[in-house]
Amino acid sequence: xxxxxxxxxxxxxxxxxxxxxxxxxxxxxxxxxxxxxxxxxxxxxxxxxxxxxxxxxxxxxxxxxxxxxxxxxxxxxxxxxxxxxxxxxxxxxxxxxxxxxxxxxxxxxxxxxxxxxxxxxxxxxxxxxxxxxxxxxxxxxxxxxxxxxxxxxxxxxxxxxxxxxxxxxxxxxxxxxxxxxxxxxxxxxxxxxxxxxxxxxxxxxxxxxxxxxxxxxxxxxxxxxxxxxxxxxxxxxxxxxxxxxxxxxxxxxxxxxxxxxxxxxxxxxxxxxxxxxxxxxxxxxxxxxxxxxxxxxxxxxxxxxxxxxxxxxxxxxxxxxxxxxxxxxxxxxxxxxxxxxxxxxxxxxxxxxxxxxxxxxxxxxxxxxxxxxxxxxxxxxxxxxxxxxxxxxxxxxxxxxxxxxxxxxxxxxxxxxxxxxxxxxxxxxxxxxxxxxxxxxxxxxxxxxxxxxxxxxxxxxxxxxxx
Amino acid sequence: xxxxxxxxxxxxxxxxxxxxxxxxxxxxxxxxxxxxxxxxxxxxxxxxxxxxxxxxxxxxxxxxxxxxxxxxxxxxxxxxxxxxxxxxxxxxxxxxxxxxxxxxxxxxxxxxxxxxxxxxxxxxxxxxxxxxxxxxxxxxxxxxxxxxxxxxxxxxxxxxxxxxxxxxxxxxxxxxxxxxxxxxxxxxxxxxxxxxxxxxxxxxxxxxxxxx
Ligand code: SF4
Numbered sequence: 001x002x003x004x005x006x007x008x009x010x011x012x013x014x015x016x017x018x019x020x021x022x023x024x025x026x027x028x029x030x031x032x033x034x035x036x037x038x039x040x041x042x043x044x045x046x047x048x049x050x051x052x053x054x055x056x057x058x059x060x061x062x063x064x065x066x067x068x069x070x071x072x073x074x075x076x077x078x079x080x081x082x083x084x085x086x087x088x089x090x091x092x093x094x095x096x097x098x099x100x101x102x103x104x105x106x107x108x109x110x111x112x113x114x115x116x117x118x119x120x121x122x123x124x125x126x127x128x129x130x131x132x133x134x135x136x137x138x139x140x141x142x143x144x145x146x147x148x149x150x151x152x153x154x155x156x157x158x159x160x161x162x163x164x165x166x167x168x169x170x171x172x173x174x175x176x177x178x179x180x181x182x183x184x185x186x187x188x189x190x191x192x193x194x195x196x197x198x199x200x201x202x203x204x205x206x207x208x209x210x211x212x213x214x215x216x217x218x219x220x221x222x223x224x225x226x227x228x229x230x231x232x233x234x235x236x237x238x239x240x241x242x243x244x245x246x247x248x249x250x251x252x253x254x255x256x257x258x259x260x261x262x263x264x265x266x267x268x269x270x271x272x273x274x275x276x277x278x279x280x281x282x283x284x285x286x287x288x289x290x291x292x293x294x295x296x297x298x299x300x301x302x303x304x305x306x307x308x309x310x311x312x313x314x315x316x317x318x319x320x321x322x323x324x325x326x327x328x329x330x331x332x333x334x335x336x337x338x339x340x341x342x343x344x345x346x347x348x349x350x351x352x353x354x355x356x357x358x359x360x361x362x363x364x365x366x367x368x369x370x371x372x373x374x375x376x377x378x379x380x381x382x383x384x385x386x387x388x389x390x391x392x393x394x395x396x397x398x399x400x401x402x403x404x405x406x407x408x409x410x411x412x413x414x415x416x417x418x419x420x421x422x423x424x425x426x427x428x429x430x431x432x433x434x435x436x437x438x439x440x441x442x443x444x445x446x447x448x449x450x451x452x453x454x455x456x457x458x459x460x461x462x463x464x465x466x467x
Numbered sequence: 468x469x470x471x472x473x474x475x476x477x478x479x480x481x482x483x484x485x486x487x488x489x490x491x492x493x494x495x496x497x498x499x500x501x502x503x504x505x506x507x508x509x510x511x512x513x514x515x516x517x518x519x520x521x522x523x524x525x526x527x528x529x530x531x532x533x534x535x536x537x538x539x540x541x542x543x544x545x546x547x548x549x550x551x552x553x554x555x556x557x558x559x560x561x562x563x564x565x566x567x568x569x570x571x572x573x574x575x576x577x578x579x580x581x582x583x584x585x586x587x588x589x590x591x592x593x594x595x596x597x598x599x600x601x602x603x604x605x606x607x608x609x610x611x612x613x614x615x616x617x618x619x620x621x622x623x624x625x626x627x628x629x630x631x632x633x634x635x636x637x638x639x640x641x642x643x644x645x646x647x648x649x650x651x652x653x654x655x656x657x658x659x660x661x662x663x664x665x666x667x668x669x670x671x672x673x674x675x676x677x678x679x
Contacts, residue, residue: 016666017659023641025656027666029677037559039500048653053663056678065498079498079521086500123677130558130582144582146560147502148589148652156656158663162639194485195552198581228555230581251676259676294485294555315550319484415494434489434556436512 003269005166006235007201010141010266014124016158025158029123030135033060033096033150034109035087036415037128041151042090052094053157059118060091060098063108064415066408068378071102080416107381107407110134110348114218115383117247121236121263126153131348131431133224137217138244139236139266141201144225164231165275167200168268171208173282178464180358181216182350182429182448184208185223186288187280190298197229200276203268204234208282214243215354222349226295226431235267289335289461290433290446292323297433299335301451301463307331326435327443328423336461338445342426343368343375343402343456344438345449347412350429351380353387355449359429360393362453362464368401369459376403376418378410402456414439427455469591470649475618476545476572479536480609486549487556488583492565496521505561506568510536540613548605549576553594554583563590573619575626577602588642589652593621595636605634621647 004012016025038060045051052058065080067073075081084101091098099105105112110131113119119135125142126132128150135142145159153159169188189196202224209217217234224232241260244250251259268274286300297320299305308324308331311317324331329338345351345359356379368375377397379385385407388394394404411418412430414437420426422441429452430437433444447455450464496508498521507525514536516529530537536544547566553576554562563586566574572592577599587594597605608628609615618627621643626634645652656663671678 014670017662019641021640023639025659025663027663027670036497040502040560043500043502050653054667077498083498083500120677122674128558128560130556132558144558146558146563146582146586146589148560148586152653152656155653156663157667158656160652160656194555195578195580198552198578228552228580249679252679255676255679259674262674294487315484322483413489413494415497432487432489432556434487436493437489440493440512440518 003272005268005272005274006139006203006233006266007141007164007166010122010124011163013122014141022162024161024163026124026161028126028153028157028159029057030118030125031058031153032109032113032125032127032132033058034064034127034129035062035083036064037147038090038150039083039086040147041154044151045154050155052154055095057157058096058154059113060087060096061106061109061112062087062101064409064413066101067416068405068408068410068418071406104382104386107384108348108351108409110222111351111380111384114138114214115247115381117244117250120244121240121266126159130225131222133230133232134218134222134348136221136224136231136233137214138240139233139263141231141233143230164201165199167197167202167229167276167278168274169202169204169278169280170206171204171280171282172206173208175208175282175285176465178450178467179285179287180448180450181212181219183285183288184280185220186290186295186298186446187285188278189223189227189295190288192227192278194226194294194296195228197224197227200229201231201233202227202229204232205268209234210237213354214239215352218352219349223431236263287448287451287463287465289451291327291329291335292320293326293433293435295431295433295446297323301335301461303335305329305331305333305335336463339371339425339460340427340445340455341373341424342420343372343452344378344411344426344428344430345376345452346378346380346410347430348380349431350449351378351384353384355429356384356388356393359449359453360396362450363400363402363457364396366400366457368456371459372456374403375401375456376405376411378405379407381407400457411438413437427452427461468649468651471591471593471621471646473620473622474545474572475616477541477543477614477616478546478548478609479541479544480548480606481535482550482606484550485552485555488554488559488562489556491554491562492559493519495519497559497561502564503568505565506570509565509569510534543570545570546573546575546617546619547571548602548609549574550602551576551578553579555580558582560586560590563587563592567592575602575605588646591646591649593619593646595626597634597636601634
């Protein structure tokens with residue numbers, strides 16, 4: 001019998017038809033929708049007099065524009081408000097389930113979906129958002145799509161796609177103290193570059209990955225897109241089933257056993273062939289900090305900022321020069337000497353309960369450095385917030401001088417009021433350090449939640465593996 | 468969708484690798500619920516000296532004279548020449564909408580981010596991958612000659628320089644067909660409605676929990 005990768009299995013089990021040149025129609029099980037990339041798709045449907053193929057597959061939530069404080073006052077920016085209201089109206093009109101602002105289930109779409117059990121092993125999941133790769137953590141085929149594709153999936157329940165190449169990122173060994181899946185993700189991106197995964201679906205495997213919680217696996221798959229891969233995935237196992245059990249959209253008790261029996265087949269067969277394989281030793285991974293304006297511009301916390309003068313490749317040299325200039329950094333500066341102005345803990349990468357716990361463990365009993373203007377913690381969803389408060393994490397953060405906010409995308413992309421001013425430097429647990437991402441002229445350093453919390457207390461980056 | 472026909476267009480060079488979608492269209496413009504009108508805000512943070520917000524009248528904003536698209540010789544460009552990994556970052560289709568609205572119909576680069584690449588075709592734009600050394604040659608040629616235009620022929624899959632140098636490029640057959648005929652993806656897919664329905668019936672029988 002042919003051996004198959006997890007990706008092969010997911011692809012084959014959703015294949016509706018294939019043209020001679022490989023262009024295929026893939027059936028989509030779950031369609032997540034948020035306010036930013038959907039209005040034009042709904043509009044297109046209306047103009048063409050089309051109705052959604054299967055309304056029950058769609059789950060909607062506003063997240064990008066949602067304010068993270070003073071929620072009761074609503075959204076003050078009229079353009080943002082209109083976008084959220086447009087989503088509400090579209091969902092109401094078509095009977096789409098939506099968790100609106102103020103609903104405890106509302107949150108960043110990639111936190112909300114799994115939390116509701118709306119992402120299941122073996123599914124195909126799409127959303128008009130590149131970080132849809134997150135959902136691959138469940139042994140699902142999940143990737144981001146553009147607005148035209150959002151419309152296409154709504155109208156046809158299918159996506160036009162061609163099969164990707166496969167890459168196995170195999171991580172074995174024990175992660176050091178204070179080293180997290182965020183650090184694995186950044187290490188991988190540093191190795192293969194932000195285009196290294198282009199054209200690939202990445203499977204993360206190896207015993208380190210098996211040892212990660214679902215939250216950790218989601219962080220890893222979330223960042224697959226930053227390595228250029230549209231999809232990241234982890235085989236389903238007991239950790240996955242345990243996480244899903246009892247969640248609102250999980251299979252009913254009567255179907256549970258059948259579902260789990262099927263889900264147990266969702267792994268790459270022994271000897272399955274990947275187009276590329278990369279191996280990492282977990283024990284060698286250190287806490288990571290990005291220094292530039294692309295996630296691949298990353299170093300271990302004990303590193304020093306690179307020196308363009310030492311680079312032979314002219315394109316690389318000028319990119320580095322430009323990045324250093326934008327970031328306001330001097331070549332050869334030790335990472336631990338970089339001082340920060342703000343801290344953001346949250347996003348679809350690191351806004352889950354485990355992330356809150358990791359940051360709180362560091363923040364506990366400490367004080368945010370006087371030089372840090374703002375340290376904010378933004379839980380990924382209303383339910384994460386409630387859970388954290390049940391565990392008293394909010395009190396730890398507040399006592400240490402952090403702001404404890406309401407859920408949303410917040411300063412991950414600064415579409416709401418949370419943003420950096422020009423020249424401000426931020427330790428952020430989000431996923432993109434592009435120019436202007438967190439506010440025009442803002443300078444972003446990507447780190448794990450523990451690293452962000454430690455930087456908040458110290459006022460500069462510190463090595464949490466040494467604490 | 469508009470049909471993609473043969474044309475000859477002025478080339479503008481954007482000499483940076485990893486140009487991301489946040490740079491192509493900054494997030495504040497994503498608040499729009501429309502598909503059009505993004506052109507004046509394309510590359511907003513590089514193009515203007517002030518901070519842009521949706522609805523602003525761009526004709527009175529201070530231009531960044533150093534930014535290549537602001538140079539007189541590149542006004543009216545229809546072909547964008549770029550470096551590796553163009554369009555990386557988010558899935559926002561606002562990026563191709565902005566480039567399209569600006570007037571670009573073709574983007575040439577050694578490599579593209581997957582989602583952006585796809586999104587171009589859905590909007591009648593043609594992203595062309597050329598080998599890095601060929602792209603290098605083009606950068607030099609554009610720099611050397613004012614008014615450097617490329618003749619783009621999708622049927623023949625060629626780019627022709629003013630000096631008659633011809634570059635062949637690859638394009639997916641299906642996508643080519645759709646671009647040339649201005650075909651709408653949804654309409655095409657719905658021709659296979661029966662296949663989708665029968666797949667769905669089988670899928671529901673084997674994994675009923677997906678349809679609860
Ligand atoms: S948290 Fe950031 S990356 Fe995630 S969906 Fe929101 S804006 Fe996108």
